[in-house]
Amino acid sequence: xxxxxxxxxxxxxxxxxxxxxxxxxxxxxxxxxxxxxxxxxxxxxxxxxxxxxxxxxxxxxxxxxxxxxxxxxxxxxxxxxxxxxxxxxxxxxxxxxxxxxxxxxxxxxxxxxxxxxxxxxxxxxxxxxxxxxxxxxxxxxxxxxxxxxxxxxxxxxxxxxxxxxxxxxxxxxxxxxxxxxxxxxxxxxxxxxxxxxxxxxxxxxxxxxxxxxxxxxxxxxxxxxxxxxxxxxxxxxxxxxxxxxxxxxxxxxxxxxxxxxxxxxxxxxxxxxxxxxxxxxxxxxxxxxxxxxxxxxxxxxxxxxxxxxxxxxxxxxxxxxxxxxxxxxxxxxxxxxxxxx
Amino acid sequence: xxxxxxxxxxxxxxxxxxxxxxxxxxxxxxxxxxxxxxxxxxxxxxxxxxxxxxxxxxxxxxxxxxxxxxxxxxxxxxxxxxxxxxxxxxxxxxxxxxxxxxxxxxxxxxxxxxxxxxxxxxxxxxxxxxxxxxxxxxxxxxxxxxxxxxxxxxxxxxxxxxxxxxxxxxxxxxxxxxxxxxxxxxxxxxxxxxxxxxxxxxxxxxxxxxxxxxxxxxxxxxxxxxxxxxxxxxxxxxxxxxxxxxxxxxxxxxxxxxxxxxxxxxxxxxxxxxxxxxxxxxxxxxxxxxxxxxxxxxxxxxxxxxxxxxxxxxxxxxxxxxxxxxxxxxxxxxxxxxxxx
Numbered sequence: 001x002x003x004x005x006x007x008x009x010x011x012x013x014x015x016x017x018x019x020x021x022x023x024x025x026x027x028x029x030x031x032x033x034x035x036x037x038x039x040x041x042x043x044x045x046x047x048x049x050x051x052x053x054x055x056x057x058x059x060x061x062x063x064x065x066x067x068x069x070x071x072x073x074x075x076x077x078x079x080x081x082x083x084x085x086x087x088x089x090x091x092x093x094x095x096x097x098x099x100x101x102x103x104x105x106x107x108x109x110x111x112x113x114x115x116x117x118x119x120x121x122x123x124x125x126x127x128x129x130x131x132x133x134x135x136x137x138x139x140x141x142x143x144x145x146x147x148x149x150x151x152x153x154x155x156x157x158x159x160x161x162x163x164x165x166x167x168x169x170x171x172x173x174x175x176x177x178x179x180x181x182x183x184x185x186x187x188x189x190x191x192x193x194x195x196x197x198x199x200x201x202x203x204x205x206x207x208x209x210x211x212x213x214x215x216x217x218x219x220x221x222x223x224x225x226x227x228x229x230x231x232x233x234x235x236x237x238x239x240x241x242x243x244x245x246x247x248x249x250x251x252x253x254x255x256x257x258x259x260x261x262x263x264x265x266x267x268x269x270x271x272x273x274x275x276x277x278x279x280x281x282x283x284x285x286x287x288x289x290x291x292x293x294x295x296x297x298x299x300x301x302x303x304x305x306x307x308x309x310x311x312x313x314x315x316x317x318x319x320x321x322x323x324x325x326x327x328x329x330x331x332x333x334x335x336x337x338x339x340x341x
Numbered sequence: 342x343x344x345x346x347x348x349x350x351x352x353x354x355x356x357x358x359x360x361x362x363x364x365x366x367x368x369x370x371x372x373x374x375x376x377x378x379x380x381x382x383x384x385x386x387x388x389x390x391x392x393x394x395x396x397x398x399x400x401x402x403x404x405x406x407x408x409x410x411x412x413x414x415x416x417x418x419x420x421x422x423x424x425x426x427x428x429x430x431x432x433x434x435x436x437x438x439x440x441x442x443x444x445x446x447x448x449x450x451x452x453x454x455x456x457x458x459x460x461x462x463x464x465x466x467x468x469x470x471x472x473x474x475x476x477x478x479x480x481x482x483x484x485x486x487x488x489x490x491x492x493x494x495x496x497x498x499x500x501x502x503x504x505x506x507x508x509x510x511x512x513x514x515x516x517x518x519x520x521x522x523x524x525x526x527x528x529x530x531x532x533x534x535x536x537x538x539x540x541x542x543x544x545x546x547x548x549x550x551x552x553x554x555x556x557x558x559x560x561x562x563x564x565x566x567x568x569x570x571x572x573x574x575x576x577x578x579x580x581x582x583x584x585x586x587x588x589x590x591x592x593x594x595x596x597x598x599x600x601x602x603x604x605x606x607x608x609x610x611x612x613x614x615x616x617x618x619x620x621x622x623x624x625x626x627x628x629x630x631x632x633x634x635x636x637x638x639x640x641x642x643x644x645x646x647x648x649x650x651x652x653x654x655x656x657x658x659x660x661x662x663x664x665x666x667x668x669x670x671x672x673x674x675x676x677x678x679x680x681x682x
Contacts (some may be wrong), residue, residue: 008349026472076413079482079489086635111452114477114490115562136455141420149455150491223454294427 042102099131106137110152125175128189185315234258284334362391440472447478451493466516518593526656573600625675
């Protein structure tokens with residue numbers, strides 16, 4: 001399946017095909033002298049070998065897995081690897097991994113000699129659904145998520161569902177929270193999928209990609225409606241900043257809690273999160289969350305662009321909420337996290 | 342005088358007006374809550390005060406002057422200053438300084454929360470003519486110039502010739518080499534200006550800006566003809582890498598030598614460089630230069646995009662030159678530097 005994404009920066013395509021790593025070069029008509037694969041130490045060696053088999057000259061850089069890898073240090077490690085191997089702007093980088101690898105590699109590529117192309121091969125449900133599409137790249141800085149970054153789409157994105165086999169169940173479910181979000185903000189049939197006994201993961205992911213395509217094509221630089229994709233993320237990012245650098249809370253899990261606290265039917269959200277086996281044992285500390293939100297990218301004039309959802313019409317932006325009012329909402333809704341114990 | 346620059350990223354305007362720092366806000370219709378001025382310790386305090394007078398809430402970050410300032414450390418210092426003062430994507434940064442400040446600030450702005458706007462106020466002839474226009478931003482890394490950067494035009498550029506008063510003569514002349522280059526590659530009337538007894542600096546700068554406009558509007562991302570602006574720069578950058586981190590050789594001076602070595606009439610180039618009081622006491626070490634060029638951004642497949650000029654038709658790209666042939670040219674022409682002793 002081929003999905004084209006229109007972009008003001010440059011159009012690119014998503015190819016969805018199982019067991020396709022060894023066909024990568026053909027699928028995207030790649031013709032490059034030098035290729036660098038950047039991946040992490042959780043990615044099975046056979047995936048790396050399969051990608052390598054497409055090219056004659058390949059460097060591989062294996063970084064540690066985990067959110068801490070999205071650092072300025074690893075950003076510079078990629079720059080150095082490219083520089084030490086004399087990569088020009090006409091060579092290619094391949095990001096093979098989850099959102100951490102995709103975001104980091106995308107940012108490094110957007111700035112190496114002012115831009116080298118990259119192919120993104122997301123290996124997690126989260127990155128297939130969300131971070132691999134839309135051109136956002138970033139690293140974390142001073143404990144704030146995605147504080148430094150750019151808009152720089154991949155040349156192409158390969159979605160290979162067979163890679164999900166090796167993904168731990170918790171990771172798989174973590175990604176599906178973003179699909180749930182896509183359901184709440186735009187495509188109610190995704191919500192219906194979550195009500196089924198057995199989840200049809202491939203169908204859920206494809207539908208979610210189409211939702212993401214809609215928003216990024218209509219507002220690539222997140223000046224208006226793309227903000228709706230941040231449903232659950234304002235509180236989610238804060239929670240992730242507080243708990244996420246350990247393994248206590250993954251990105252999707254944090255977003256799930258964020259959605260639950262800003263939803264007219266928090267019990268329904270809780271029921272989906274429980275279905276995805278998401279647990280949270282902590283108390284919500286509104287004060288601490290608000291401190292992090294003050295440095296969120298979406299804040300201006302002491303107001304926050306808060307994303308809400310309407311059962312009928314999906315997601316919308318409420319620009320009227322002050323930071324104090326948000327704090328009240330969090331305090332009022334915080335007790336719902338007990339359903340996730 | 343108003344010059345509009347068309348850009349695929351975003352159009353922007355250059356305003357040329359003397360003694361205009363206190364009018365900055367009116368000239369560009371600026372309406373921002375928070376402003377950060379980034380400048381260096383060579384910039385007169387009165388300039389900073391004049392810019393400050395336009396706004397209510399202003400932070401100022403003063404960095405050391407000189408090429409070493411274009412570092413990852415100072416890049417992060419800007420990010421931290423923005424972060425610590427809660428700057429959002431809707432606030433403004435002003436670069437007040439030469440090309441070093443403009444390139445560094447532009448790069449920092451292109452990546453802070455994926456993009457905050459900036460106004461560029463070049464204070465040197467070099468940055469007025471060259472680096473403030475065309476959207477290239479960059480920092481140096483591992484002794485290689487502009488190794489990390491982006492394409493990210495300023496929201497606006499203010500050219501105030503009265504700022505040149507405070508510029509040391511050597512700096513002023515250094516910038517005029519880029520004007521000489523503009524003459525060689527595109528506008529012969531600039532060469533005629535250089536033949537005059539007394540240089541009309543304002544006229545030379547305006548003509549040079551129009552040359553730059555032509556090239557960046559027709560090839561913003563430097564995929565084809567914009568490369569012609571690099572006339573003299575391949576060797577120039579290498580010389581700058583070798584000598585420039587001391588004060589032995591400024592950027593324009595290095596480019597001047599680079600132009601002289603790749604010109605059918607090296608003696609004419611030398612005569613203009615002498616007129617600009619440019620001196621160079623070293624021997625040319627072709628081996629060392631070639632080592633640096635191998636990491637130049639314009640290299641691919643062991644060939645180099647070498648820019649040459651034709652007396653009749655101006656600049657053109659010669660893609661056929663191998664690194665070995667370039668070395669031979671350098672060895673053959675190196676003796677002309679004796680005219681600059």
